[in-house]
Amino acid sequence: MPDNNIDAFLAQHEEDLVTLVRDMVAINSQIPPHGDEREIVAFLQDTLARLGLADDLTVLGPTEDRPSLIARIRGTGGGKNLMFNGHTDTKPVGEARDQWNSEPLAATILDGKIVGLGTTDMKAAIAAMIYAAYALKETGVPLSGDLVIGMIADEEAGAQLGAKFVAPHVIGVDAILIGEPSGWDHDWQGIHLVSRGVCGFRIVVTGTQMHSSLSDRMPSVNASLKLAELMTRIGTELNLPFTPHPLGQIGPTLNTGVMISGGTFFGVVPGRAEFACDLRTVPGQTKDEVAAGIEAWLDACRAADPDLQVEYSFEPGLDWIPWSELDAEHPLVAATQAAAADVLGKAPPLAVFPGGTDAPWYSQIGIPTLPSFGPGVLTCAHGPNEFVSIESINQAARMYARIAADFCR
Numbered sequence: 413m414p415d416n417n418i419d420a421f422l423a424q425h426e427e428d429l430v431t432l433v434r435d436m437v438a439i440n441s442q443i444p445p446h447g448d449e450r451e452i453v454a455f456l457q458d459t460l461a462r463l464g465l466a467d468d469l470t471v472l473g474p475t476e477d478r479p480s481l482i483a484r485i486r487g488t489g490g491g492k493n494l495m496f497n498g499h500t501d502t503k504p505v506g507e508a509r510d511q512w513n514s515e516p517l518a519a520t521i522l523d524g525k526i527v528g529l530g531t532t533d534m535k536a537a538i539a540a541m542i543y544a545a546y547a548l549k550e551t552g553v554p555l556s557g558d559l560v561i562g563m564i565a566d567e568e569a570g571a572q573l574g575a576k577f578v579a580p581h582v583i584g585v586d587a588i589l590i591g592e593p594s595g596w597d598h599d600w601q602g603i604h605l606v607s608r609g610v611c612g613f614r615i616v617v618t619g620t621q622m623h624s625s626l627s628d629r630m631p632s633v634n635a636s637l638k639l640a641e642l643m644t645r646i647g648t649e650l651n652l653p654f655t656p657h658p659l660g661q662i663g664p665t666l667n668t669g670v671m672i673s674g675g676t677f678f679g680v681v682p683g684r685a686e687f688a689c690d691l692r693t694v695p696g697q698t699k700d701e702v703a704a705g706i707e708a709w710l711d712a713c714r715a716a717d718p719d720l721q722v723e724y725s726f727e728p729g730l731d732w733i734p735w736s737e738l739d740a741e742h743p744l745v746a747a748t749q750a751a752a753a754d755v756l757g758k759a760p761p762l763a764v765f766p767g768g769t770d771a772p773w774y775s776q777i778g779i780p781t782l783p784s785f786g787p788g789v790l791t792c793a794h795g796p797n798e799f800v801s802i803e804s805i806n807q808a809a810r811m812y813a814r815i816a817a818d819f820c821r
Contacts, residue, residue, distance in 0.1 A: 415754065417551040418813045422543060426806055429543045430526065432459065433805060434519035436500075436535040437528035444477075446504045449565040453479045453500065456538075456563055463546045465561075472581055473565060478573040481563040482582075485545055487820055491556025492586040494744070494819045495779075496545075496812060497770055498538035498786075499567030499574065502530035503794045511796035524802050531800040532788025537591025538563055540787060540805055544812035553813075557820035560585055567770050570610075570729040575770035579777050587744040588774050589815065591786030591808065592765065599787060599804040600756055602763030603748055606657060607783035608664070609693035609735035610768040611702055612727035614686050615642055615710075617720070621676065621683025632681050633719050636674045639685040642713065642722065643669050646689070649712075652705045655696050662764040665692040688727065692767065699732040736771035738782050744819055748785055751814035755807050766790065785811075 422429070439455055440447040453471060460466040460483050468484040481500075487493070505516045514520040519528035526536070541561050548555065562582070566574030582588075595601040619635030626632070647668055654663050667690040674685025691702065706724050714720050726732070738745065740762055749759040767790065771783035787804035 415814060418547045418553065419810055421547045421551050422806065422809050422813070425543060429539055429805060429809060430802055432539040432542065433526055433531065433536050433800070434528070436539060437519035437526070437530055438517055440517060441501050441530065442504045443501050443566070443569045448477050449479055449500045450477055453481045453563065456481055456500070459542065463542065464549060465542070465545055472578060474573050474577050478565045480565045480574055480578050482578070483561045483563075485549065485555070485559045487555040487557045487559070489556060491820045492743075493558040493560065493584055494816055495560035495562055495582065495585045495588040496541040497562040497564060497588050497590045498534050498541060499564045499770060500535070500538065501565055501568045501574070502533065503568050505529060508796040513797055525799040526802060527797055527799040529798055531798050532593045533790070533793035533798065534591055534593065534786060534788070536788060536800040536805045537593075537786035537808060540808035541591060541812055543809045544816060547809065547813050548816060553817050555816065555820040557586070558584070559816045559820055564770060570733060571770055571773055572729045575773040579773040582774065582779065585779055587742065587819065588771075588779055588781040589744060589748065589785060590769050590771055590781065590783050592767070592769050592784035593786050593788035593790045593793065594760070594765070594784050595789040596766070596791050597789070599789065599801060600752065600760050600807070602760050603745065603752065603782070604763050604765035604784035605738045605740060605745065605782065606659060606695060606764040607736045607769040607771045608662070608764070608766060609697070609772065610730060610733040611691040611693055611699065612688065612730035613691070613706065613724055614688045614727060615639070615646070615722060615724050616684070616686040617642065617722045619683050619685070619721070620681055622681045624679050624681050627681055633721070634682055635685040636682040638720055638722070639674060639687060643687055646709070650705055650709050652697070652702060654694050657694055657764050659762055659764050662694060664694050664697065665766070693735055695735050695737050697735070733768050734772035734776060736769070736775045736781060736783055738775070738780055742780050744780065744782055747815045747818040748782065750818060751811040754814060755810045
């Protein structure tokens with residue numbers, strides 16, 4: 413059986429797969445200004461060449477310092493073409509560095525897990541995709557269609573320089589599977605057919621900048637205090653209509669104050685303060701509807717407080733990353749369910765991914781895209797001690813190989 417040959421091959425290369433994950437984690441590909449994707453793309457080019465998967469490589473990007481890498485493994489012809497997609501960048505280590513129990517870029521192995529920045533989000537998935545393709549090639553599994561691996565920049569900063577740029581250049585691909593981590597409590601909790609969108613906006617309050625010793629003698633407006641009032645109210649008062657999604661009745665999520673700034677220094681009444689909001693949208697919502705909701709809420713706030721001077725603005729590049737949805741009847745869904753049932757014993761339920769992914773940039777130009785099916789748990793991403801289980805990486809490689817063999821027949 414071809415699946416048995418694939419599993420035997422991957423079992424022989426488990427240590428190599430783990431080593432690839434660790435080598436990728438050791439490369440700093442944090443979003444600028446903390447790092448960039450040049451070194452990891454060069455490393456992946458060398459890796460693909462070493463594994464005999466470099467016959468058709470393309471490096472592309474809007475600038476040389478933000479490259480994406482596309483590898484195409486040609487089939488014999490006449491079949492459907494599948495693309496595996498993963499992003500090579502990571503969030504910054506950030507202010508939680510002292511909470512890490514190990515060096516974030518060292519990829520430490522502990523209790524059957526690889527701990528390090530970008531392990532679950534999502535360098536392990538890229539490594540599993542590469543070894544799935546390697547296993548198919550080395551075991552002689554015939555693919556009629558092409559298997560494409562997209563190793564994409566800039567997902568963590570909004571994808572303007574990554575998937576949004578790359579998508580129009582993705583030619584002759586019938587479907588895409590993105591290997592974002594598909595668990596939150598444990599591995600493989602869902603086959604995510606929907607990814608929520610992202611809408612970033614800022615609320616800016618203007619006050620009276622003046623000498624603070626005079627605040628009891630002269631009229632003044634403390635912008636920071638006005639801001640605090642708005643921050644405590646927006647979560648319950650902002651009205652953004654939506655239709656709950658049938659896959660779990662999921663709605664939008666508003667994260668208030670993901671960034672806050674204001675004030676000048678001691679001795680100064682704050683004359684300006686702002687907070688940023690991260691809104692995760694669901695299918696059916698539009699940017700115009702969100703704008704109308706924010707404007708209506710702010711108008712009500714101004715009417716209730718004549719001293720309030722407040723405006724809002726959408727965040728450039730993160731103003732509207734669309735949601736994405738794949739039809740449950742698409743052949744890629746069936747191939748994924750079959751592979752999961754074979755490897756895991758039971759296919760995870762169809763579900764909604766809580767975050768955003770690269771999916772909308774492909775689906776908007778007509779390429780059906782499965783937003784999330786990958787190793788790891790989203791819970792530990794973007795925070796200290798990010799990890800991925802070694803078992804889930806091996807399972808991912810086995811399932812990806814099966815999915816490609818099935819879909820590209």
